[in-house]
Every structure is written in C-alpha cells, then in structure tokens.
Amino acid sequence: MDHKGQMKTSRLRELLGTRTIAIPGAFNALIAMQIERAGYEALYVSGAALSACRGIPDIGLLTLTDVTAEAGRIAQAVSIPTIVDADTGYGGPQAAAEAATAFEEAGLAGMQIEDQEEAKKCGHLPGKRLVPVADMAAKIEAAVHARRDPNFLIVARTDARGVEGFDAAVRRALTYAEAGADALFPEALESAHEFGTFASEIRKGGVTLPLIANMTEFGKTPLLSVTEFESLGYRGVLFPVTALRTALRAIEALLAELKLFGTQRDWLHHMMTRQELYNLLGYINSQGPQEGERYEPGHERVSRD
Numbered sequence: 001m002d003h004k005g006q007m008k009t010s011r012l013r014e015l016l017g018t019r020t021i022a023i024p025g026a027f028n029a030l031i032a033m034q035i036e037r038a039g040y041e042a043l044y045v046s047g048a049a050l051s052a053c054r055g056i057p058d059i060g061l062l063t064l065t066d067v068t069a070e071a072g073r074i075a076q077a078v079s080i081p082t083i084v085d086a087d088t089g090y091g092g093p094q095a096a097a098e099a100a101t102a103f104e105e106a107g108l109a110g111m112q113i114e115d116q117e118e119a120k121k122c123g124h125l126p127g128k129r130l131v132p133v134a135d136m137a138a139k140i141e142a143a144v145h146a147r148r149d150p151n152f153l154i155v156a157r158t159d160a161r162g163v164e165g166f167d168a169a170v171r172r173a174l175t176y177a178e179a180g181a182d183a184l185f186p187e188a189l190e191s192a193h194e195f196g197t198f199a200s201e202i203r204k205g206g207v208t209l210p211l212i213a214n215m216t217e218f219g220k221t222p223l224l225s226v227t228e229f230e231s232l233g234y235r236g237v238l239f240p241v242t243a244l245r246t247a248l249r250a251i252e253a254l255l256a257e258l259k260l261f262g263t264q265r266d267w268l269h270h271m272m273t274r275q276e277l278y279n280l281l282g283y284i285n286s287q288g289p290q291e292g293e294r295y296e297p298g299h300e301r302v303s304r305d
C-alpha cells in the first residue's frame with residue numbers, strides 16, 4: 001500500500017459516509033478509464049464479469065492470483081477508488097486474510113466477501129449454499145486484522161435472502177458488522193420494500209455502517225435508481241455487469257452485420273474513433289490525427305490503418 005492507495009481508501013470511506021453513489025463495474029483497465037472519465041467516483045471489479053471475460057462462468061474458478069493481477073491493473077489505471085469482488089474469500093479465514101493483504105498491496109480500496117460456500121454461484125441463482133455464520137464472521141475478522149491501512153474497506157455480503165430467508169439476512173449482516181465489516185451488502189433482495197426493511201432493521205440493531213445494493217440485471221432484484229436507493233438508506237449502488245452486457249450486445253450486432261455485408265461502414269458512427277481512443281488512453285500521437293482519421297457522417301474512410 002502506498003500513499004496513492006491510502007488516498008483512495010480514505011476517499012472511498014468519505015464517499016460512502018456522505019452520499020449515495022453509483023459504482024459501475026469495470027471488466028478491464030480501459031473500461032475503468034471510461035468510467036472515471038464519465039465522472040463516476042468509484043468502480044467495482046465484478047467476479048461475474050472477470051470470469052466471463054475469461055470465457056468461464058462465475059462459479060469460483062478465479063484464483064486470488066488471477067483476481068489480484070487483473071483488479072490491480074484496473075485500480076492502477078484510474079485515480080478513483082476500486083472495490084474488488086473477492087467472492088468467498090478464496091477459502092477460510094487464512095485465505096481471506098491473504099486476500100485482504102494482496103488486494104491492499106495491489107492498490108484496491110476495498111474488497112467484498114460473501115457468505116456462500118466455496119463452490120459459489122451468482123447470488124441471483126437458486127441452489128446456493130451458505131457457510132455457517134460463525135465461519136463467515138471469522139473470515140471477516142481475519143481480513144480486518146490483516147489489512148495494514150485501516151481505511152481499506154471490508155464489505156460483507158450476505159446471500160441469505162434466497163437461502164435462509166430475509167430475517168436470516170438481517171441477523172447475519174448484524175453479526176458481520178460485529179465481526180468488524182465496514183459496509184453491508186444484502187444480496188438478491190426482491191423488492192424496494194425489502195431494501196427499506198433491511199436498512200431499518202440494521203439501524204434498529206444499532207449498526208450505522210454504509211449499505212451497498214446490487215443493481216445487476218436479469219436477477220431477483222427489480223431495477224431501482226440510485227435516487228431510489230438513496231431514499232431507502234443505501235450509499236453504494238453497484239452496476240457490476242452492466243457495461244459488459246451492453247458491450248456484448250453491441251458486438252453481437254456488429255458481428256452479424258459484418259458477416260452479412262462484408263463491411264463495417266454503417267457501424268462507424270457507433271465506434272469510438274482512433275483519436276478518441278488515443279485521447280482516452282492519454283496517448284499523444286506525435287503526428288496528431290491524420291487526415292481521414294476522424295469520422296464524419298457520409299465519409300467512408302475513417303482510418304488509414
């Protein structure tokens with residue numbers, strides 16, 4: 001952890017302590033740069049998106065080494081804080097402690113750990129299994145103990161809603177707060193009403209930690225806006241796979257048309273131009289944009305490649 005890393009961790013705490021923010025998921029460093037440039041104040045590295053980018057499902061196949069390398073690259077490409085999805089913590093308390101150390105050193109501002117058993121699944125699928133509450137609490141304690149920067153954020157996610165029920169989700173979250181978690185994340189709640197009740201039950205339990213909501217699509221949770229979550233008492237709203245799903249659909253459509261027509265001409269206006277991509281990368285091309293490199297509607301030649 002360096003000075004820059006410490007600034008990001010304290011910034012993340014400050015943000016979650018004061019207002020409600022949208023936290024989009026970045027599936028690589030370039031997308032992280034886009035997220036920062038679009039004005040977001042924090043970003044998320046999703047296990048589901050990272051797995052998908054490797055061509056594998058989100059069933060706990062990513063290792064700590066894999067995630068540290070990729071999430072570290074993402075975090076270091078931007079100056080806003082990054083929260084990484086650490087799945088189940090990659091094992092027991094010792095593994096969770098190692099994860100906290102590795103992520104902190106790699107420049108992450110926080111990590112999210114969930115209470116599923118190790119052969120995990122997407123939190124919005126049926127058939128999940130949870131570890132005993134004491135086992136999860138031990139992982140949180142170990143991660144909290146392992147961090148060197150006290151601001152490195154440990155987000156405790158409970159998947160209990162779809163397994164043991166709503167009340168168990170509240171009870172588990174309260175226990176995780178006691179174990180030292182810095183933020184609570186109730187996974188796969190099924191209505192705005194449940195989000196509101198969860199928040200008020202947590203407050204009734206005497207816990208004032210920031211709450212995180214997950215706005216993943218096509219799952220169990222109806223789509224609510226950041227403003228709605230703000231009024232329900234949530235401080236961070238994740239959009240973990242939103243950019244990836246959108247990119248995938250666009251690429252699917254492009255590929256179909258390219259195959260059919262043998263040219264990408266009609267797609268130029270959907271593309272970021274060479275110069276715009278260079279600008280995003282901060283790459284100063286010493287020769288500047290070449291004639292014909294900028295897209296103008298009606299012009300077919302865009303790049304000199």
Ligand SMILES: C[C@](O)(C(=O)O)[C@H](CC(=O)O)C(=O)O
Nearest residue numbers: 046047048122123124216240
């Ligand atoms: C938030 C999540 O853990 C993720 O990996 O991004 C997933 C998202 C998803 O699968 O849609 C989740 O379990 O909710």
Ligand SMILES: [Mg+2]
Nearest residue numbers: 046047048085
């Ligand atoms: Mg995940």
